[in-house]
Amino acid sequence: MKDFDLGSMVKDHRKKAGLTQLELANLAGVGKTTVFDIEKNKETVHWNNLLAVLQVLNIKIEFKGPFTK
Amino acid sequence: MKDFDLGSMVKDHRKKAGLTQLELANLAGVGKTTVFDIEKNKETVHWNNLLAVLQVLNIKIEFKGPFTK
DNA sequence: TTAATATTACCGCTGTAGCAGTAAAAAAGC
DNA sequence: GCTTTTTTACTGCTACAGCGGTAATATTAA
Numbered sequence: 001m002k003d004f005d006l007g008s009m010v011k012d013h014r015k016k017a018g019l020t021q022l023e024l025a026n027l028a029g030v031g032k033t034t035v036f037d038i039e040k041n042k043e044t045v046h047w048n049n050l051l052a053v054l055q056v057l058n059i060k061i062e063f064k065g066p067f068t069k
Numbered sequence: 070m071k072d073f074d075l076g077s078m079v080k081d082h083r084k085k086a087g088l089t090q091l092e093l094a095n096l097a098g099v100g101k102t103t104v105f106d107i108e109k110n111k112e113t114v115h116w117n118n119l120l121a122v123l124q125v126l127n128i129k130i131e132f133k134g135p136f137t138k
Numbered sequence: 139t140t141a142a143t144a145t146t147a148c149c150g151c152t153g154t155a156g157c158a159g160t161a162a163a164a165a166a167g168c
Numbered sequence: 169g170c171t172t173t174t175t176t177a178c179t180g181c182t183a184c185a186g187c188g189g190t191a192a193t194a195t196t197a198a
Contacts, residue, residue: 004132006132009132009134009137012136013134013135013136016135016136020143020144020145021144021145021146022144022145030186030187031185031186031187031188032145032187032188033185033186033187033188034185034186034187036145036146036147037185037186039145040146042185043115043116043117043120044115044116044117044184044185045115045116045185045186046112046113046114046115046116046154046155046185046186047112047113047114047115047116047119048112048113049185049186050116051112054132057134058134058135059132059133059134060132060133060134061130061131061132061133062130062131062132062133063073063075063078063123063128063129063130063131064128064129064130064131065078065082065126065127065128065129066082066085066127067081067082067085068078089173089174089175090174090175090176091174091175099156099157100155100156100157100158101157101158101175102155102156102157102158103155103156103157105175105176105177106155106156108175109176111155113154113155114155114156115155115156115185118155118156
């Protein structure tokens with residue numbers, strides 16, 4: 001039930017991509033505060049901003065529900 | 070590259086759970102507008118609100134990146 | 139060690155997501 | 169058919185996420 005640590009994953013991928021928070025923010029078209037918040041697991045971020053950051057890092061999202069066909 | 074249709078998935082799961090948009094919104098603790106926007110694939114929703122809705126529907130999220138361990 | 143870079147943390151300000159309310163259009167039930 | 173429920177769509181209003189700027193702390197490199 002506990003939320004998985006997305007922030008650390010983002011940070012890890014960013015590091016391995018050789019990017020700073022500011023660079024990642026610029027690439028994703030968001031502010032540096034947003035990248036910082038994501039890595040700190042703040043759930044107050046906007047969905048589209050999170051998507052933009054994940055896309056830069058090539059992180060895919062999969063949704064699995066009881067009725068996933 | 071195209072975004073997968075999360076809105077339809079949410080709607081489908083909601084239907085199969087026998088919930089109306091309003092009921093789902095109340096269960097998730099968000100407004101009806103938010104549920105409506107999610108099903109319409111508006112990416113402007115807040116991350117925490119999306120999480121709350123998915124949790125009610127038992128939809129899990131998985132992140133898969135190049136460096137996922 | 140010192141210097142340069144990166145991260146964390148705050149600050150106002152602004153834009154807008156979220157809200158409830160309303161109403162009209164669609165869908166479901168009778 | 170008609171009635172009820174649900175969904176869609178719009179409206180002000182409010183709260184706060186996001187923004188850049190700044191500064192302090194932490195990290196890295198030289």
